[in-house]
Each structure stands twice: as C-alpha cells, then as structure tokens.
Amino acid sequence: MDLVDVLMKLSNLDGPSGYEEEVIDYIKKEAQKISKTDIEIDKLGNLIVRKEGRGKKIAIFAHVDEIGFIITKKEFGNFFRFSTFGGIDPKAIISQRLRFHTRDKDIAYGIVGMLEPHLQTDESRRKVPSLNELFIDMVENVDKVNIGDIGNFSSEPFLLSEKYLTGKALDNRAGCAVLLYIMEILNEFVQRSESFFVFNIREEDGISGARGICYRIKPDLAIILDVTHGDISRPSYPRIETGKGPVLDIGPMISYEYFERIKNLAEKISVNYQIEPTGGVSNTDTDIIQISAGGIPTLLISIPLRYMHTPYEIVNIKDLEETARLLAHFIARGGE
C-alpha cells in the first residue's frame, strides 16, 4: 500500500467524534485489500480486524475520529453559533472554511468570522475573540443547516516537502494509516501472536469507543497508537522531534515490562525512538483501556506531530514508516 496516498485520503475524509462512518468505511475497504482474515464493525461503529497467530492476544488501537464543530444556534441571515469538541484554539479557526454535513447529507460550507479589525475598538483588537464570540457565516446551503449539524476543517492535505505531509485530522489518521501499514507488513511474517487491529471511534469527545472492545477481546497487551507534540520545547520535558522516530510513552498508565521489551526490540532492529514521560493522565485512549476488563497492560506509542488540532497538522513520513516497522516486529514476535 502507498502510505502517503492512504494518509492523504484519510485526512480528506470527515469524521468528527460520533460521525466516523465515512472513515470507517474507507478503512474497511483498505483493510480488505490487505488481510483476508476477519473484519468486523461492531455495534458502536468500531472496526476490528483480527489476524490469526499462536501466542498472546495483542490488541492495537488507533482512534479514527477528529475534532469537530456543532451548530448550536441560528442567528439571522447566514449566521450561526457553534460549539466544539476536542480542544480547539480560537486563533486557529478564525477565517477558516468549515465543512458541515446536514441531515439530508448535503455539504454546507461556512466561514468562521470575526468583526473586521477596522471596525473593532482598540481594546477588542488586543484580544482574540473567544469561541463564544466567533460565529459561522454559512455561504452555501444555508437553508439546509440545522442545529446539531456537525462540521470539521476543510483544509486539503498535501506534501509539504519530500519528508513532511500536512493536512487536517492527522491526529489520528496518521495512526490509522500506520495501523493499516503494520497489517500489510505482517503479511510477510510468521506471527507469534493473535492480533486485533482496532480502529476505534470517539477519542476526541472523551467517550472512547475502545473500552467495550477490551471486554470482548480481553487482550494480554493493548498498544495504543496516537500522536504527540513534536518540535516544540516544553519546560521540564524532553524535546520530542519529528523525524526521530516513534515516541514511547512512559508513566503509570504504561506497562513497564512491555515498555522495556519494545525499547530493547527497537535497539535490536535499529529503529530510532524517543521517550516521553507522561504523568497521571495521557489524554489518550490508554487511560481508559488500562482500567478496562480487569486491567490491561498497555503501551502508548506516539507519532510526533506539529501543530496539533489546527487545520494543518504536520507529520514526518519516515516517522510513520519506522513506527510501523517497530510495531510489526513487536507483534510478530508476540510482544517480546
């Protein structure tokens, strides 16, 4: 499979939390090309691909949803108010074109507006309007838009350079693309584990579609594949950089035993890796998976990413490839 092509397609699909169907359908088609084994979409809408093997049960999760917008109020004319889910910076959405999906499956385009600076007072110019002060100016299919309609960024992905790809929702479509890529690599391996590739819904709204699956599969190890902040210095934290390989999280939600194993494997097969300490909460599905189904040993593997939750997130393609290589080897070896 063409990793870049698949990621671009995934980025372009719309799937805010609770509305991931389009993304799940695409992943299902891609998964069918790669694996002949069981593919199932459960009641909630999670997609699970099972690969046979003798050994431990390893489940590997990537959430498919993206941050989103919801129409909350109609003002007059084309103007609507909105709410968000997933953590959205007002500075990153002003003058963006959003794509809304109406109940009749029409596409409506809206622009996040603010008062022109010329008309603002000196005082208001010194402040970024809050999400409550911003509005959506619906310039297409305004008559079809209703309260409750869901939208997302409309920025189109593209290759920023030979090494970097940019687009919306790379958090966590990058993880989804890598998961598919791991499945393909594993076709070449004799696998010493029974593996479950889970494309789960609803991470960004905090519900986590991953939880229920844990009770069904009862995995011996759960690996969560997500993204983390790259190329930005955070006081008291090591600087995580793009292009320097997968990020292995360490902290109380991680199984120290498996952490040592995957770290050792990375050294053995020469995959560059980075270590990111995470305190009590990782703000990923790891937090909930760890305390599901009687407690599950977990690993959190992150792809470094620039400008999280903005319309143009950026990932390094080599990081994706190396993350896939490490995890494919790890799963093939039964988590050893």
Add this chain to the structure above:
Amino acid sequence: MYLKELTDISGVSGYEKKVREFIMEKIKEKVENIKEDNLGNLIAFKKGRERKKLMISAHMDEVGFMVSNIEEDGKISVIPLGSVDLRAVIGKKVIIGEREIPGIIGYKAIHLQRDDTLTPPSINDIKIDIGAQKKSEVEGRIKIGDFVAFAPNSMIHKEWFSGKGLDDRGGCSLLIDLINKDLNLAYDTYFVFSVQEELGLKGARISAERIMPDFAYVIETTTSGDNPEFSQDRRSTELGKGPVITPAHSGYVNDERLFNFAIKVARENNIPFQIKRRTVGGTDARAIALSSGAPSLVISIPSRYIHTPLCVMNLSDYENTLRLFSILLEKEVE
C-alpha cells in the same frame, strides 16, 4: 467576472506582477493604449465623447507578508505587508516567492497554551513551516525578501463568493468588466490598476500625478460589520444591499458633486445602493485628490472579513456595482 481567477493569484503589495500580467492579457485587445509605469501601475486608455479626463482605479495588491529571516530550525520569519490581522492567520496555507513554495503558518498547540489562548500572536510568533528541519534545507529554495501570500482558496457558492484578496481584486475584476463592456464613454477614460495601496496608497498617487484627471472614481471592496454581535447602528455596510457610496473616509471627504451624482444615477436607474456609515480606512481616492487635485469618489462592493485569508462577498452586490459604474462612465458628471 474574474473574481475567482484574480483572487487566486498571489499579489501582495510590491509583488503585483502576476496580477498585472493576468489583467494585461484580459484587456489589451480592448483598449486604445496600455502601459505599465515605473512603479508597476497598469494604465489603460479609452477615448470618450468629450476631451475631459476621467480616471477610474482599483488596486491590484493584497495584504500579506515578506520573508525576513530563515531561522536555524528551518522556520521562516516574516514581516507584514499591509495591515494583516495576526489573529486570523494561524493554521493557514501560504505561497512563498516566485517559485510558489507552499508553507503553513503553524502555532503552538492549544494543549500547550496556558493563559495565552486569547492573546493575539505577535509577528515574532508567526513562523512559516515548509517541512524543513534546518536552515540549510530552506536556503536555496527561499530567500529573504520573497513574498508570502495566502494560498488560493476561492469558491463560488451560488450567490456568495469566498476567497482571499477580495480587497481589491473585486475592484480589479469590475474594472476589467467595465473595459470589456464597450461602453459609450463620456470622457477620455484612464483605467488604472494600481500598486501598493495597502502600503500607503502609493500607486494611485503616482498615476494621478501623471494623468491629472478632471474626475476620479475608485472601486474598492469595503468592510461591512453586519455580524451577529454588532448592533445595526454600528454597521458600516451590509451585504446584499448594493454598492456602497462613500461620503467620507479616513483622510478624505469625498467630492460632494460626484457623491450626489452617483446617488442620483443609482436612484434613476433603480440600482440598490447604500451610503457608507463609517469613516474608518483610507482609499486611493485620498491619494488621487492629494496628488492631482481631482474631485474623487469611492464606490465599493461591501464584503466581510477583508484583510483576512478568507473574505466573503455577495455576488448581487458585485452585479449592482457593475451596473452603477456602467452608467456613471457613460454620463457627463452633473
């Protein structure tokens, strides 16, 4: 109407070349004389019935940035050209320099911000990412002085238009339409596509000085403020209510005779129009009046979010502004 094509061209102040080339192509067969002056203004001439001189202008430039430095980590620092609202530039795609290299204006993720979420970024916070990891990967591709323009993003949505650079490609498109309409012009008419309006009305000043017109019209796109949080009495204009005839704006009280004449013509021809209710922002009318002494008047297409990377216009306003100017250019000023 060339709104889509024109707004998708990169042409920040001082770098209007591609806009000029596009316009030249569209009008050169339709005018009696056309030339580019020392500053880059494009001046096209058509003869009229009377030997008086009318100048009508729209500016080609849009707000944007210029590369000021290439940092060690491969990020590109910029300085603004024109008054760009920095609260509206984060998470946008840009085009850099003649080679049109794409980049992204990234920003620290919301998760890593503390109490600064509602603080406007300063120009020093605005860095362009072209997918590099170090300075050496950028050098040779991008140089200090390259322009940075917002990437093309136009869309026509039935009666609405959205895109960057409507200020003042809206005016440029209208001016091209006027040239191509083969009007029975009242006066010898100089159609001026001016440069560097956003940096202090530079191009129009030089053009007017050269032409020394008897009258001048300026076609602009202007602010509206017809937003939900803004009470009706504070709005500048409203979309869908027709061309905006301007009594006065920053630095220039528009010519009273032309102002009254434009209103009379609009009324007689049942063209909806509105009087601009705010005086913020200057236009080329000021520069023309100052440098040539010509009575001048600005008529604008109302629009939303100008000086940001995504502006909105109602196409009925474009049509009605075109109708009004078509008649104005054929009539002797009363």
